[in-house]
Amino acid sequence: MEVIATAQAVLKDGVAKLVQLSGLSETQLVQLAVAAVIALGLVLLLNNVVATLSIPSIKVELTEAEANDVISAPKYTPGQPVDKDVVPCYDPSTMQLLGHLPAMSASEVRSRIARCKAAQKEWRKSSFAQRRKLLRILLKFIIENVETICRVSARDSGKPMLDAILGEVVVTCEKIHWLAAEGEAVLRPERRSAGILSFYKSARVEFHPVGVVGAIVPWNYPFHNILNPLTAALFAGDGLVIKVSEHASWSTGYYGRMIAATLAAAGAPADLVQIVTGYGEAGNALVTGGVDKVIFVGSTQVGKMVMRAAADTLTPVVLELGGKDAVIVCEDADLDNLVQVVLKAAFLNCGQNCAGGERFFVHEKIYDKFLDRVAPLVAGLRQGNPLGDAPVDCGAMCMPGLAEKVHGLVSEAVARGARLLAGGVLVPAAAGGGQFYPPTLLADVRPGMKIWEEEVFGPVMSVIKWSSDDEVVGLANDCDFGLGSNVFAGSQSRARAIAARLEAGMSSINDFATTYMCQSLPFGGVKHSGFDRFAGVEGLRGLCVPKAVAEDRFPLLMRSSIPPAWQLPLPPHAVAFGVSLVTMFYGPGLLYQARGLASLLHCLVFPGAYAKKKKQNGQQAAAGAGKAKST
Numbered sequence: 002m003e004v005i006a007t008a009q010a011v012l013k014d015g016v017a018k019l020v021q022l023s024g025l026s027e028t029q030l031v032q033l034a035v036a037a038v039i040a041l042g043l044v045l046l047l048n049n050v051v052a053t054l055s056i057p058s059i060k061v062e063l064t065e066a067e068a069n070d071v072i073s074a075p076k077y078t079p080g081q082p083v084d085k086d087v088v089p090c091y092d093p094s095t096m097q098l099l100g101h102l103p104a105m106s107a108s109e110v111r112s113r114i115a116r117c118k119a120a121q122k123e124w125r126k127s128s129f130a131q132r133r134k135l136l137r138i139l140l141k142f143i144i145e146n147v148e149t150i151c152r153v154s155a156r157d158s159g160k161p162m163l164d165a166i167l168g169e170v171v172v173t174c175e176k177i178h179w180l181a182a183e184g185e186a187v188l189r190p191e192r193r194s195a196g197i198l199s200f201y202k203s204a205r206v207e208f209h210p211v212g213v214v215g216a217i218v219p220w221n222y223p224f225h226n227i228l229n230p231l232t233a234a235l236f237a238g239d240g241l242v243i244k245v246s247e248h249a250s251w252s253t254g255y256y257g258r259m260i261a262a263t264l265a266a267a268g269a270p271a272d273l274v275q276i277v278t279g280y281g282e283a284g285n286a287l288v289t290g291g292v293d294k295v296i297f298v299g300s301t302q303v304g305k306m307v308m309r310a311a312a313d314t315l316t317p318v319v320l321e322l323g324g325k326d327a328v329i330v331c332e333d334a335d336l337d338n339l340v341q342v343v344l345k346a347a348f349l350n351c352g353q354n355c356a357g358g359e360r361f362f363v364h365e366k367i368y369d370k371f372l373d374r375v376a377p378l379v380a381g382l383r384q385g386n387p388l389g390d391a392p393v394d395c396g397a398m399c400m401p402g403l404a405e406k407v408h409g410l411v412s413e414a415v416a417r418g419a420r421l422l423a424g425g426v427l428v429p430a431a432a433g434g435g436q437f438y439p440p441t442l443l444a445d446v447r448p449g450m451k452i453w454e455e456e457v458f459g460p461v462m463s464v465i466k467w468s469s470d471d472e473v474v475g476l477a478n479d480c481d482f483g484l485g486s487n488v489f490a491g492s493q494s495r496a497r498a499i500a501a502r503l504e505a506g507m508s509s510i511n512d513f514a515t516t517y518m519c520q521s522l523p524f525g526g527v528k529h530s531g532f533d534r535f536a537g538v539e540g541l542r543g544l545c546v547p548k549a550v551a552e553d554r555f556p557l558l559m560r561s562s563i564p565p566a567w568q569l570p571l572p573p574h575a576v577a578f579g580v581s582l583v584t585m586f587y588g589p590g591l592l593y594q595a596r597g598l599a600s601l602l603h604c605l606v607f608p609g610a611y612a613k614k615k616k617q618n619g620q621q622a623a624a625g626a627g628k629a630k631s632t
């Protein structure tokens with residue numbers, strides 16, 4: 002209160018002086034101040050409007066399937082014989098054939114890497130201002146074409162439009178915004194301490210583009226999985242060669258035209274981004290074809306194959322692999338708030354998320370209440386074609402055979418004692434019109450079941466009962482994966498304490514997977530979920546070569562030179578001089594340091610004493626050797 006009173010008195014005194022000096026009344030001064038603030042606000046607003054209008058707009062032509070919800074196309078049957086040189090593209094919700102894309106050969110992939118390398122040599126010299134311009138052009142296009150971007154994603158991967166907005170558009174816009182706002186500061190040279198002995202040096206780390214980044218991405222988010230590595234790599238000054246999944250390649254037509262138009266509008270080389278379609282041959286060629294770093298997002302099994310292939314060329318690899326994220330619900334958690342959150346955790350994108358909720362650990366005191374609240378909601382979720390006439394909550398399974406795999410895990414769990422409270426019925430694609438598996442709720446899941454151990458990657462909420470914090474931590478860590486984790490509790494400190502003990506790369510407290518919305522944070526896991534990170538400060542710097550640089554801090558006053566005591570040929574006091582320096586600079590306390598200083602001064606003032614001492618030592622050694630010989 003005293004501080005406030007003092008501030009008020011100072012302000013009042015200042016206003017009185019202004020009135021006296023200006024000849025204006027207090028009312029007139031206030032009016033003048035308000036007018037100045039309004040004028041400043043208008044100037045800032047005008048600058049913002051001008052800056053926004055100055056961002057170039059790009060246009061991308063649309064095909065019929067990209068522009069319309071309902072299309073006319075023949076049906077496709079997965080598994081039928083297909084030319085190995087093409088990739089069939091179809092809508093997993095309707096099984097409509099969308100066309101074919103080339104299955105690129107190894108030579109074609111290597112050619113694209115070479116073209117990207119040539120373009121990157123030019124792009125690495127670009128300014129941060131130009132890189133921000135590219136991001137803003139891209140962001141402007143996304144904002145103006147959200148529905149089309151989501152429609153294309155929905156048609157290629159089977160996800161509902163809202164899931165596309167959340168999982169494709171929002172996270173991409175957040176990433177672009179973070180890169181434009183903070184990316185330059187992250188990549189600017191960073192000052193480091195030079196140490197004690199090199200106190201006269203200036204030390205820093207510089208972040209130089211790594212070169213060409215090769216990315217292999219999955220099918221679950223066809224838009225974001227391209228834009229995520231693209232925006233970071235280009236802002237870091239790199240080029241990008243990205244191999245998309247054969248199960249979601251069709252959308253690269255529209256997204257590829259968008260990227261090409263963005264590069265042209267930003268003045269970037271046309272070959273800076275290369276999109277690769279195909280199968281294992283193309284993926285292997287990407288890893289072994291000369292890229293400077295590989296980012297792989299996919300299964301643990303394929304991730305190991307990528308590591309083996311990259312080992313021959315010592316190409317560094319980032320692996321973001323499978324997940325089986327734990328969602329822990331304590332007895333004092335806010336059920337009213339978290340029910341909708343856990344539904345999103347389990348069923349967003351029909352459960353096809355690397356960081357999706359798969360294991361839901363609910364405290365025994367609220368276990369039955371939780372199931373009573375969740376079961377009718379799961380049973381009532383609507384599923385179908387996301388671009389059809391009826392609203393849907395869950396879409397299709399993008400990859401052929403995934404619905405059957407998920408059903409096998411559910412059936413085995415039920416056979417071993419789990420309770421099926423919703424869903425769990427397999428509808429063949431031929432009968433249902435698409436690749437669907439219903440939202441499913443399993444209770445009483447326990448260790449020993451396959452669904453406990455294997456990544457489901459489907460719309461299944463597995464619920465487990467627990468009674469103590471130690472028990473739930475042990476259960477949650479009883480898993481080969483360690484990507485994300487989530488803890489809900491009335492006590493935030495308790496939630497933090499539980500999260501700190503979980504073996505995972507990320508933790509969200511009283512929410513689900515919100516670490517990914519904080520784009521300054523790294524994304525990645527431990528154990529079979531992979532290693533290294535993309536996203537955030539660590540991910541952006543990971544797309545660079547960190548170069549250590551040291552130079553004289555005051556070159557005109559103090560330059561590096563070899564002290565006379567260490568110049569060749571070495572004088573007799575060279576070793577004593579070194580010992581004195583070590584003691585003076587690194588001695589544990591003033592007594593050691595003073596002793597080192599005294600010894601150092603002795604070396605400098607009486608260097609000849611060490612020659613005599615060395616001669617005496619030599620004579621004593623010779624005498625001792627002669628005596629030993631005579632004996």
